[in-house]
Amino acid sequence: MTAQVFAFIPHANSRIDDAAPELAAAARQLAPGAPVTALVAGDGAGVEAVCAEAVRFFPEVWKFAAAELAYPNAELLRPLLSRVLPRGAIVLFSHNTLAMDLGPGLAVKLDAAYLPDIVAFEAPEGQVLRAVRQEFNGQVSTHVACDLSGGAVITLRAGCFAASEPLAAAGRVVDRSADAQGLAARRRFLEVVPAEVGDVDITKEEVLVSVGRGIGDKENLPVAEDLAEALGAVVSCSRPVVDAKWLDKSRQVGTSGKTVKPKVYLALGISGSFQHMGGIKGNPFIVAVNKNPKAPIFQVAQVGVVADVLEFAPVLAEAVRKAR
Numbered sequence: 282m283t284a285q286v287f288a289f290i291p292h293a294n295s296r297i298d299d300a301a302p303e304l305a306a307a308a309r310q311l312a313p314g315a316p317v318t319a320l321v322a323g324d325g326a327g328v329e330a331v332c333a334e335a336v337r338f339f340p341e342v343w344k345f346a347a348a349e350l351a352y353p354n355a356e357l358l359r360p361l362l363s364r365v366l367p368r369g370a371i372v373l374f375s376h377n378t379l380a381m382d383l384g385p386g387l388a389v390k391l392d393a394a395y396l397p398d399i400v401a402f403e404a405p406e407g408q409v410l411r412a413v414r415q416e417f418n419g420q421v422s423t424h425v426a427c428d429l430s431g432g433a434v435i436t437l438r439a440g441c442f443a444a445s446e447p448l449a450a451a452g453r454v455v456d457r458s459a460d461a462q463g464l465a466a467r468r469r470f471l472e473v474v475p476a477e478v479g480d481v482d483i484t485k486e487e488v489l490v491s492v493g494r495g496i497g498d499k500e501n502l503p504v505a506e507d508l509a510e511a512l513g514a515v516v517s518c519s520r521p522v523v524d525a526k527w528l529d530k531s532r533q534v535g536t537s538g539k540t541v542k543p544k545v546y547l548a549l550g551i552s553g554s555f556q557h558m559g560g561i562k563g564n565p566f567i568v569a570v571n572k573n574p575k576a577p578i579f580q581v582a583q584v585g586v587v588a589d590v591l592e593f594a595p596v597l598a599e600a601v602r603k604a605r
């Protein structure tokens with residue numbers, strides 16, 4: 282495949298997101314030997330810092346610096362990207378809320394295929410990419426074949442692809458800011474509202490025992506809390522657990538909750554929706570306990586245990602205490 286491959290770099294607070302090196306590795310697997318270009322949009326010192334990090338993983342980085350791009354806005358990025366990207370390009374995004382907003386319209390503008398929320402793919406055969414993606418809120422995995430010949434906008438679920446090592450020699454930054462002139466949007470960024478920290482800060486913990494709807498009831502939470510205590514871990518959760526008021530919002534992992542970077546993540550009765558997994562960064566060792574052997578979380582877990590969490594967690598807690 283000879284198409285030019287681009288990776289849109291997610292970043293915040295002047296740092297590239299952990300998903301950026303994953304995009305670099307996936308781009309190389311998708312089109313071995315093809316040129317891979319990173320796209321960085323932002324403003325001021327922040328965009329310079331992000332470009333300086335991005336060149337560690339990409340041979341070429343296109344910088345788009347403009348005051349309007351200080352906050353990611355799909356309404357501005359869509360015309361910008363459709364202006365600068367060549368026909369037939371393959372554009373990779375991390376599957377986040379910006380990509381969900383931007384991707385479909387961009388694919389239409391580029392007359393390209395749209396392939397969202399990929400969790401795995403095989404090396405392309407000619408122009409055909411076979412990929413695994415999530416549907417129905419992450420409840421079902423589907424295997425799809427996508428014709429890349431007219432280009433494609435592809436979003437990759439964070440944490441599903443091994444991160445690239447830095448390049449032996451750093452790449453170069455190409456300033457394409459002139460292309461970002463004259464962008465206008467009706468939607469305006471107002472302010473960042475920092476999330477509440479709560480009694481514990483799950484974003485700083487190395488081991489998380491995370492409970493999902495599969496825990497069944499608030500009364501069953503001590504099962505997870507006991508396992509967390511045995512492991513020296515903290516309890517976090519999926520959104521339905523917060524919605525049911527079983528745990529505080531500060532414990533929620535996911536796109537509308539906290540982004541966590543533990544070394545070990547135990548998912549107890551969690552199906553593995555992209556909104557949940559999108560909050561787990563840094564490629565932790567994931568252990569999933571779920572009574573449904575077809576639960577999507579088993580696609581991304583290093584260890585999968587098909588069991589009733591209420592039976593398995595106490596046994597594991599006891600085994601951990603004995604081992605210590």
Ligand SMILES: Cc1cc2nc3c(=O)[nH]c(=O)nc-3n(C[C@H](O)[C@H](O)[C@H](O)COP(=O)(O)OP(=O)(O)OC[C@H]3O[C@@H](n4cnc5c(N)ncnc54)[C@H](O)[C@@H]3O)c2cc1C
Nearest residue numbers: 493494495519520535536537538550551552557572573590
């Ligand atoms: C805009 C938006 C934002 C969202 N943000 C977030 C977010 O930040 N975080 C988040 O988590 N979700 C978020 N969601 C919700 C998300 O789509 C899923 O609905 C949610 O993650 C599912 O949570 P769950 O896995 O706990 O529940 P379910 O999907 O219901 O899964 C429960 C799992 O438990 C298993 N199970 C049941 N009983 C047992 C048992 N006894 N033992 C073992 N396994 C059992 C089942 O097999 C199932 O796989 C968001 C949704 C939207 C639309």
